[in-house]
Amino acid sequence: MGRGEIEHLYPVMVERRRYLHRHPELSYQEQATSAYIADVLNKAGIEHKTQVGGHGVVGIIKGSRPGPVVALRADMDALPIQDEKEVEYKSEVPGIMHACGHDGHTAVLLGVAEYFAARREQIQGEIRLLFQPAEEVCPGGALPMIKDGALDGVDVVYGVHLWTPIPVGTAASAPGPMMASTDEFFVNIHGRGGHGGMPHKTVDSVVVGSAMVMQLQSIVSRSVNPLDPAVVTIGSFQAGTVQNVIAERARLAGTVRCFSETARKLIQKRIASVVEFTAQSYEAEVVLEYIPGYPTLVNDETETNRFFKVAGQLEGLKTELTPPIMPAEDFAYYLQQVPGCFILVGAGNPEKGAEYPHHHPKFDLDEEAMAHAAAILISLTENYMDEWEPK
Known part of the structure; x- marks a missing residue:
């Protein structure tokens, strides 16, 4: 694969990314995005299946010779965030934007x-193209796609994430655990409301919730091994609506990363x-809802080494070993089924406005990163197939 071939693909990737950026769809609602993907695959003469695991699309490209099945994955959902960028491809959907780069992943x-x-x-x-919905919201789109057969017969899987915390021209990964697991919890507190001037007649749900917040922050610092990274947020x-009424009910929502x-x-x-005994100490009632989310993303060592070998030879790209990071990814489910590697592709560039964190209202990326991401996926696929031997 030459640099010229990527340069030929690049303008079309930019055009498609900007179209998708203008027309974002939330998790589990990606009907138009799915139809757009299917239309592109149709025009390219690529066999595909729609409605896989929801709004997922699976493209299938079979070669002329027998060999392995390599799966490549891109997510497609957006976030409930108002786009505050002043660019010509700004989101046209109020309150919804691609604030994480999934539009770029799909275009790549x-x-x-x-x-x-x-x-x-x-x-x-065979090359299996996995266009996945609903990465942003648990339980996510990966498991439904797997249950619908997206990984049947697959030998290896690769995925990329355009990543603004590292500069464009850099790609990073790591063998073993690379991204954290994520769980969600919700705490509904029921106290006894009343007049703000007579607190002794009430059970103040705000005070109960505040005590819980402070106690929950001690879990990581005092219960978890300090050598085992974890976050409770x-x-x-x-709670409450006015300044002189003690709120009867309060609700906390949090996330756990490990x-x-x-x-x-x-x-x-x-x-x-913590939730139960704190509530008891204030004579409040409490209901805890704890929702397990994505598991830890664990890269295969052999495939991560392949990434460093292959990407290190690509023009204009340097590789680095990333430390473990606390964001989570349902790509982890694919890696539980087959060997593979997930890669962070640098997309940060302050000179182009690509300096805001993911999930920020002004999030954007240096679109040059898409050329690097495409080159990585193509090179990994070709290298795996070249080195494949029948079992």
Whole structure:
């Protein structure tokens, strides 16, 4: 694969990414995005299935010779965030935007699809293109796609994430645990409301919730092994409506991030204890809803080494070993089924406005990163097929 072939794909990837950026759809609602993907695959003469695991699309490119099945994955859903960028491709849907780069992932995989569709005679085996819905919201779209057969017969799986925390021209990964597991919890507190001037007649749900927040923050610092990374975050505290009424009800919502199942189970147990006994101490009632989410993303060592070998030879790209990071990814489910590697492709560039964090209202990416992402996926696929030997 030459640099010129990627340069040929690049303008179309940019055009498609900007179209998708203008027309974002939330998790589990990606009907138009799915139809757009299917239309591109149709025009490229690529066999495909729709409604896989919901709004998922699976493209199938079979080569002229027997060989392995290589799966490549892109997610397609957006977020409930108002786009505050002033660019010509700004989201046209109020309150919804691609604030994580999934539009770029989809555009990249469509470009890769067309690259291989034009080279069927050179393909040894099959390339499976996984366009996945609903990555942003648990339980996610990966498991339903797997249950619908998206990984049947697959030998290896690769995925990329355009990543603004690292600069464009850099790609990073790591063998073993690379991204954290994620769980969600919701705490509904029922106290006894009343007049703000007579607190002794009430059970103040705000005070109860505040005590819980502070106690929950001690779980990681005092119960989890300090050598085992973990996070407990309370992202939402809702209670009351006016200044002189003691709120009868309050609701906390939080997330848990871990790298080991030991810490994950311990934290779940400790959250339940903290919530229950704090409520009891204030004579409040409480209901805890704890929702297990994505598991830890664990890269295969052999396939991660392949990434460093292959990507290190690509023009204009350097590789680095990433430390474990606390964001989660349902790509982890694919890696539980087959060997593979998930890669962070640098998309940060302050000179182009690509300096805001993921999930920020002004999030954007340096679109040059898409060329690097495509080159990585193509090169990994070709290298795996070249080195494949029948069992």
